[in-house]
Amino acid sequence: xxxxxxxxxxxxxxxxxxxxxxxxxxxxxxxxxxxxxxxxxxxxxxxxxxxxxxxxxxxxxxxxxxxxxxxxxxxxxxxxxxxxxxxxxxxxxxxxxxxxxxxxxxxxxxxxxxxxxxxxxxxxxxxxxxxxxxxxxxxxxxxxxxxxxxxxxxxxxxxxxxxxxxxxxxxxxxxxxxxxxxxxxxxxxx
Numbered sequence: 001x002x003x004x005x006x007x008x009x010x011x012x013x014x015x016x017x018x019x020x021x022x023x024x025x026x027x028x029x030x031x032x033x034x035x036x037x038x039x040x041x042x043x044x045x046x047x048x049x050x051x052x053x054x055x056x057x058x059x060x061x062x063x064x065x066x067x068x069x070x071x072x073x074x075x076x077x078x079x080x081x082x083x084x085x086x087x088x089x090x091x092x093x094x095x096x097x098x099x100x101x102x103x104x105x106x107x108x109x110x111x112x113x114x115x116x117x118x119x120x121x122x123x124x125x126x127x128x129x130x131x132x133x134x135x136x137x138x139x140x141x142x143x144x145x146x147x148x149x150x151x152x153x154x155x156x157x158x159x160x161x162x163x164x165x166x167x168x169x170x171x172x173x174x175x176x177x178x179x180x181x182x183x184x185x186x187x188x189x190x
Contacts, residue, residue: 019156022139023177028114028121029066030107030133031167033077033084035126036143039163053083056163062171063091069180072114076106078129103133124170126150126162141170 034040037059043052063073074095075088081098088096095113097106103125111118118136125134126146134140134153142154143166151157156173158166175181 016156019139019141019173020177022155023122023174026120026122026139026174026178027071028110028116029063029071029073029170029174030110030121030123030137031073031075032103032125032127032130033075033081034079035146035162036124037075037084037087037163037167039161040126040145053081053087054163055087056165056168058165059163059167059171060087060091062168063093065175065184066171067092068184069175069178071174074110076100076103076110076133078103103129104136107133107136122170122174124167 031037033053034042037055038053066073072095073091073093074097075084075093076097077084078100079098084098085096087093095110097103097110100106107118107121107123111121119138121137122139122141123130123134123137124141124143125131126143127150128147130150131153134150139156140154141156141158142150143158143160143162145161146154146157156170158169160166160169172181175184
């Protein structure tokens with residue numbers, strides 16, 4: 001019986017045509033946290049410490065779908081947070097770098113550990129501290145609300161904001177570009 005769904009084998013990204021080709025070869029997704037996995041807001045308690053972070057459930061599923069096709073996700077962030085550690089544990093993210101001042105050095109360490117080259121990874125960041133690691137990436141991604149200077153260097157700017165589906169958008173792009181999206185979608189529907 002023929003499928004009622006058309007496979008995603010053409011580039012749907014008229015504004016960012018280079019993103020499709022680059023996404024097709026990605027072997028690792030590297031994410032900043034604040035402004036990428038979250039909306040960038042920091043909620044402080046009466047004790048002056050960070051008390052809450054909100055994460056998007058669809059972003060989490062996108063990360064798990066990439067893991068299903070053996071594309072790991074890593075976190076490289078300038079802040080340290082037990083909430084981030086808990087979310088990473090929940091999603092099975094094994095490569096977590098927190099409290100990082102030089103994100104390029106952390107990325108280099110990660111790539112060496114995984115025996116990958118910079119061109120093998122997609123990096124998603126939203127502000128100036130992310131330039132350090134983005135400049136080496138095969139696919140540079142910025143969420144919709146990211147800083148204008150970061151958008152200007154990105155191969156792809158999501159239509160969703162950080163913490164509101166931007167990571168899922170990138171995961172779906174990678175899955176589609178690598179011709180795995182329909183397979184996983186059909187598994188979910190069966």
